Amino acid sequence: MLARLRLPFRAGPSMQTYDFIIVGSGSAGSVVAEKLSASGRFSVMVLEAGGTDRRFYVQMPLGYGKTFYDPAVNWNYRTEPDPGLAGNVDHWPRGKLLGGSSSINAMVWIRGAREDYEDWAAAGNPGWSYDDLLPTFKAIEDNQAGADEWRGRGGPVHVTDNTGFVHPLTHRFLQAGQELGLPHNSDFNGAHQEGVGIYQLTTRNGRRMSAARAFLWPAMKRRNVRVETAAHVTRILFEGKQAVGVEYRQNGQLKTARAGREVILSGGSINTPQLLQLSGVGPAKLLQSFDIPVLIDSGHVGANLQDHLGINYTWRAKQKTLNQILRPWWGKALVGSQYLLLRRGPLSMSMNQGGGFFRTDPAHIRPNMQLYFQAFSTVLPKPGERPILSPDPWPGFSIGLSNCRPSSRGEIMIRSADPFEQPRITPNAYSTEHDVAEMLDAVKFLRKLAATSAFADVISEEVLPGPSIRDDDALIDDFRRRSGTVYHPVSTCRMGKNGKNSVVNSRLSVHDAGNLRVIDASIFPSNITGNTNAAAILTGWKGAEMVLEDHR
Incomplete structure (x- = not known):
């Protein structure tokens, strides 16, 4: 009412007035x-x-x-x-x-x-x-x-340069991108946006x-x-x-x-x-x-x-990822102490340590997709919780992407x-054919990244969506079911x-x-x-x- x-x-007589509210x-x-x-x-x-x-x-x-x-x-x-x-x-x-x-x-x-x-x-x-x-x-x-x-x-x-602190697997991601022709980009806010690199974060001395x-x-x-x-x-x-x-x-x-x-x-x-x-x-x-x-x-x-829509592809790794340090109690104690004493370590950063921008079609005059590399995985759901601090019990990592300029309107x-x-x-x-087509091209690109020599001795198997999801209809059905907002x-x-x-x-x-x-x-x-x-x-x-x- x-x-x-x-x-x-x-x-009212007791009301205060401000120049600006x-x-x-x-x-x-x-x-x-x-x-x-x-x-x-x-x-x-x-x-x-x-x-x-x-x-x-x-x-x-x-x-x-x-x-x-x-x-x-x-x-x-x-x-x-x-x-x-x-x-x-x-x-x-x-x-x-x-x-x-x-x-x-x-x-x-x-x-x-x-x-x-x-x-x-x-x-x-x-x-x-x-x-x-x-x-x-x-x-x-x-x-x-x-x-x-x-x-x-x-x-x-304050914008922090995290180049020296990212997980080693992040550098494998950068190598994979360069194998596919993406330039290394040391600053996505500099002269050019296209390429792969380390994300700069809004942190200072280990705090948001x-x-x-x-x-x-x-x-x-x-x-x-x-x-x-x-x-x-x-x-x-x-x-x-x-x-x-x-x-x-x-x-x-x-x-x-x-x-x-x-x-x-x-x-x-x-x-x-x-x-x-x-x-x-x-x-x-x-x-x-x-x-x-x-x-x-x-x-x-x-x-x-x-809004930007995103999806993650996830792989089981042959080597340790952040899962093995963030999941066990002793790992939590270690990174917790590292953070509390030094304001360093995984807790002082974002889960998105590397990423970049690419074109799903070379004919595009500028990038239309954004990449996010995460040196851990959260396949196993926890109701009512985003399990960033309790990732999967096995070594895993994810590469996510989101569309940059979707044509759908809500x-x-x-x-x-x-x-x-x-x-x-x-x-x-x-809700437009354009958005579906470019996301289809984008998820195919994720698999190309995983197939590079940079990841050859890293990947054990694809977990999500899994090797059974192959043809276009299955890929589209998968990203419709698993996509969601990236909060923009x-x-x-x-x-x-x-x-x-x-x-x-x-x-x-x-x-x-x-x-x-x-x-x-x-x-x-x-x-x-x-x-x-x-x-x-x-x-x-x-x-x-x-x-x-x-x-x-």
Whole structure:
């Protein structure tokens, strides 16, 4: 019933007013809070539905296996049964804590390809080309490998070079890729993206470098910043079409806060469109079906959902992998002591130590697939747990991949006017012939990698999908059954010229609304080639700069 009320907003005598109210403290919201508060001129309120990120398994890099299903820090979204995934319901983890999904992700730092941002600018978004954004990317970084034409040093996000610490099998993977013609790439964020190499991670001294650690923790020390946790925003408050504040529930109490300048939505690609729809901004027929008064009829709110889909192939190895050190009790004791005393070892890294980008067809002008090498395996399932810290009892390793620019489109829509009911997520995975065809070519490439001389004395047998899965129909059936999200949903409030094709303009202001912006990955006009966290942080940085420019 809360969302159905559309009473004129009046601030009570005890209500505090802030210049800016930021909904969400994730990859973008943390950056926005830090940037807007840095000068001391503006007061900033951050409302986070989750709790603190000061948890051991959040700060320990490989601890994200423990947070993968933990409702204390994870929204644990579930999609609709997806025909493209053989009717499976996919698990979509999203961070429900300070730092958002940057506090539970796999920490791989990939900006995306130059062409991705050229596409953004060409779609009618001035200021978003690669050359426009490169100085910002560099300013964000404190890259351990050092500064150069493409990389930055001295920024708030520490990026670790793990070249000297990866498992030896990772180098076998690099050799295999080069046997198949992929160049060795020492920096996927440098001059070129194609090739195989070691992933750089957002860690520092063996701890996760989340957006909260990099941006929000410093901001929270300022007197002009107020961060409220367990504060679930239920709707945006409007006077006419001007956003003037928000309503939120905290510890069972319904509260309101007023924004003197702007309300900024940084809830991410799921929560942001959900909140807009609950507040009367969205597809009119949908809102009317739940008796939500329509403020702005926008069919693009929640539409145009894009996501990367991934699958792993797994092999039994003839030599030890990380399974043999992470599985037994004595191994856990050893790596645990190594981590606690030195902040080193497997627990200080991601499960994705190596990877790369390749083209499934040489005719493609740029890579369309991403690779992930994991020197351990998790074939044996554990209900309700992602067994990263308890892998298989036999030596195994996996090579995963995900598509970079799928053509399938889904949507995220509310189920009711209840702000506490999870929205309906319909990914429509593999719903185009294009996506099926390129994934078929990609999984065949995985077997080519395994057949190289680099792995000749390593592989004992293929475990998943197994040698019986050979012809095209069987391969397609397999990846439909075993594929799932790689946690990169974007574009549900995409940026564009006008309300006919988008939700926000190039300055991230919501079309036809006043004092309301969206600053998070939901504004991406299209998905990028690779992991999305770096681009989400960039969006927070650039979006905050635009806000400051408009409020000089």
